[in-house]
Amino acid sequence: MxxxxxxxxxxxxxxxxAKQHxxxxDFRCDLFFKLGALPAGEYDVLVPEDLDVQGLIQKGETWKRRLRLYDSSFSELRRILEWEFVKRGKLVLPVPAYNTSRECFQxxxxNWNLTFEDxxxxxxxxxxxxxxxxxxxxVLLKRSGLVPPAVPVELRPIPPLPSLGLVERGRQGGVMGQEASAFRRG
Incomplete structure (x- = not known):
């Protein structure tokens, strides 16, 4: 029609x-707040890279990559992360992002020969x-002035998404695939 x-x-x-947008x-903002609360509750310092997102979008290799970067809301995620750390009275130290993944920590x-696939x-x-x-x-920690130990102390994986409260819910409001309890009242 x-x-x-x-x-x-x-x-x-x-x-x-407009309602769908x-x-x-709202979903993205809620997700960012939940993701921002995790590291803010665990760690004392946030060392974000000062990324030039507009430069990344303009220099993207393919139009699909540029479109994904444009739609990814880097600045909103960073703003929420910084706010969560400051709210808890923790330290935020932004660092220039130039060659952080190519520079040797030691x-x-x-290393100019490093590619995205490496x-x-x-x-x-x-x-x-x-x-x-x-x-x-x-390298980011080193540039921020915080000297990390020679060997990483903690190598824990990030908790899985269901612990963030992002489990898909059914029409009745409960978690999908949830079985009834074995005990009955009355």
Missing amino acids: KKKFLSGNWLKARRRL ECGG CGEI RVFRCPHCGFTLDRHLNACL
């Missing part, structure tokens, strides 16, 4: 679409080998 501009059906469709934004040399960081200068993301985290 074709809708005429400013007709009743056109206005209804516009309101419906608002629902998606010697400071930059998951393990190997320093050609000193031979230091570590997971790429863990190396970048240690």
Whole structure:
């Protein structure tokens, strides 16, 4: 059915679409607050990278990657994370993001041959080998002025999403697939 501009059906469709966009934004905001509360409750310091998101969007390799970066709400997530840490009286130390994943944590040399597909960081200068993301985290800590230990102390995985209260719910309001309890009243 074709809708005429400013007709009743056109206005209804516009309101419906606006409601869907608002629902998606509310879900994303709720998710960011839940994700922000996890590290703020566990850790004392947040060391975020000062990412140039607009530069990443303009330099994206494919239009799909640029579109995903555009829709990812980096600044909103960072704002909520920082707010959660400040609310709990914890420290936030932003660090420049230039070459954090290419710099060696031990010697400071930059590995220019590293690509996005490389998951393990190997320093050609000193031979230091570590997971790429863990190396970048240690470099961020080093740049912030906090000197991390030579060997990571804690290697715990992040808790799974169901513990965040993001389990899909059925129409009756309960968790889907939940069985009745074995005990009956009365």
